[in-house]
Amino acid sequence: MALRGLDRRDRPAPVYLHIGGPSTGTTYLQKLMAANGDTLAEAGFLLPGQTWRDVVLATHDALSFGRPEAIGRTDLTRAAGGRWDDLAAEMTAHRGRATVLSMEFLCWAKPAAAERIVASLGDAEVHVVLTVRDTAAVLRSQWQTNCRNGAEVPLRRMIWGLRQVVEREDPRSRPERMIDRAMGVPRMLDTWVPLVGADRVHVVTVPLRSDDPDLLWKRFAGVVGIDPAQCRERAVESNASLGLPSSELMRLLNIELGEVTRTEYLRTMKALLARDILGERAAQERKVTLNRAGRNLSARWNDRIRGAVTAGGVDLVGSVEDLPVGKVGKDVSTELPSPTDEELLLAAGWARTGLVDAISSLEERVARLQGDADDPDGPDGPDGPDDPDDKSYDDARDSEDPSGSESGDESGDEDGVDDDPEDAGLDRRAMLERQLKDRSPEVGRALTEIVGLVRQAMPLGAELARLRSRSGAAG
Structure with a gap:
């Protein structure tokens, strides 16, 4: 037993990659952990990167793997070169309780990039945490967020894109790619489960409704081994939606x-x-709301997500009931x-x-x-x-x-x-x-x-x- 303990101390701490997806409480979780960074550090948890920008650049560097045409193409990709290796070195050097890297960009990773990310962490025990939310809520949030990030796609085309994603496998148009990148949970599971194993992929559902405002945090903290009660600081949310x-x-x-x-x-x-x-x-x-078609398409995609989670045999934290699959009726307008x-x-x-x-x-x-x-x-x-x-x-x-x-x-x-x-x-x-x-x-x-x-x-x-x-x- 002592020898096994010694071997464990010689290995990096377990690494939890929180890969998103976008609009699933990621900013809330990131800011809460950052606000309690000193407390987490004292408890043996590493939040890698000196600044948020370090994490952004490192992730873009990792995502460019296998795409040499992207390297150095923009100011961002030029600044990102080599940053992932630096971040990976910091994570593999940690010998505490665990390392937690929360970055929603990681959910876009193609298989080659995901494989590189896992390989760069050496013999660390790698876990993947995926927060999942009702598709209708993500669709509304993603559209308004896209609008404040330069997109020109109307909401009706986002709903059209969701229909195409529901009905066929390969996203072709920009609206479809937006849907797949933010809500393509089956694709994300297909990418990461073969690399780390189903037992180390944790799907955390965002509560559809709850009297406990910290329920998502409690679910997430339980996965990575954090005592949620120790993190008493609450950061002000700065990622509020536009109307x-x-x-x-x-x-x-x-x-x-x-x-x-x-x-x-x-x-x-x-x-x-x-x-x-x-x-x-x-x-x-x-507020941004959906019409009947948008709501029912969201329910169909929720059903697809439920099926992928069940078939993948991953660790489900929360409930599939947070992903409603029932059709809405005539009380929801057909007009957008x-x-x-x-x-x-x-x-x-x-x-x-x-x-x-x-x-x-x-x-x-x-x-x-x-x-x-x-x-x-x-x-x-x-x-x-x-x-x-x-x-x-x-x-x-x-x-x-x-x-x-x-x-x-x-x-x-x-x-x-x-x-x-x-x-x-x-x-x-x-x-x-x-x-x-x-x-x-x-x-x-x-x-x-x-x-x-x-x-x-x-x-x-x-x-x-x-x-x-x-x-x-x-x-």
Whole structure:
């Protein structure tokens, strides 16, 4: 027995890879663990990576395995090179209770990338944790999140994509790929179970409803061996959903804005406009909801997930009842809710006012930093929207990235399948005009005005980031 104990101490601690999926409580769990990092460390648990950005870059590096054409193609992939090996070395050096790496991007891994990830962890006992949520809730969340990350796909096309995924095996169009990457639980199980074994794959269901707000945390903590009662700190959730009008406004603005660098989009559209400005009015807006077809397709996909979990023989924590499979009736409308012109214009007015104020603030902050280069911290403090270690900024580089170029989706649009057949052959301006043809002219004018303000804010945000970086280096 003593010899076996000695052998155990010579091996890395067990590694728990929480691979997502997106919109299944991942941010809640990540922030809760980060807020209790010292407590977890004292109990022998490692949360690898010095910053959230380290984990983001390392994961993108791991996902690029087997795709040499992606390496160095973007600023992100260039920065990510070699980062996974560094993170893996940190995990295999840990000799405590366990290592917990929570990163929803990992659910996109193709078999070759997943195999590399597991192999890089040497003789550590590797477990995979997959949080799973009702498809209808994930679909709603993913669409609005996609909208604030640059996507142009309408909600009705996401529902169409879900239908195609339910009815055929190989996702072809962009909506189908969005569905598969966020909700493709059967694919995820097929990828990871052969690598670590069914007994080390843990499917944790997100409670459909519960009087206990910490039930998901208790389920997750039980899997990785954490005493949930020890983690008393609660982080403020910063990943709140936008309402229906603001989500649709962001989607239309993405079309109007056109191509910009990913960094520019993240800083100004994602962090400033979507999170800081439109996020403030989420409670005032209608929520994103599905029509009868969307709800029933979600139930069918839930049934598919239930079947994959049962057939895979994996460890189920929670209940399949959290994935409802019953069809809804006539009390759910066949029409898909859409924001009215008035709702869009109210959201646009809020965005316009917020951007004008933000531009004024950015101008003042840039001027003060330019005039006070000796101040190493600057007048802003460390918590601006361009803080590179702020998770709410960096998590924009996730499954909502519509290009696929930075996310491990190599398929792009080379397959020739249009996102929407009605847009086939149309340039960006014509596509927007078609989608606005039943809207009042004021909506189109509001979009143009807001994009003009966004383009004013972008260089100011970039200059502020440059000045802060220089000040930090000087300090």
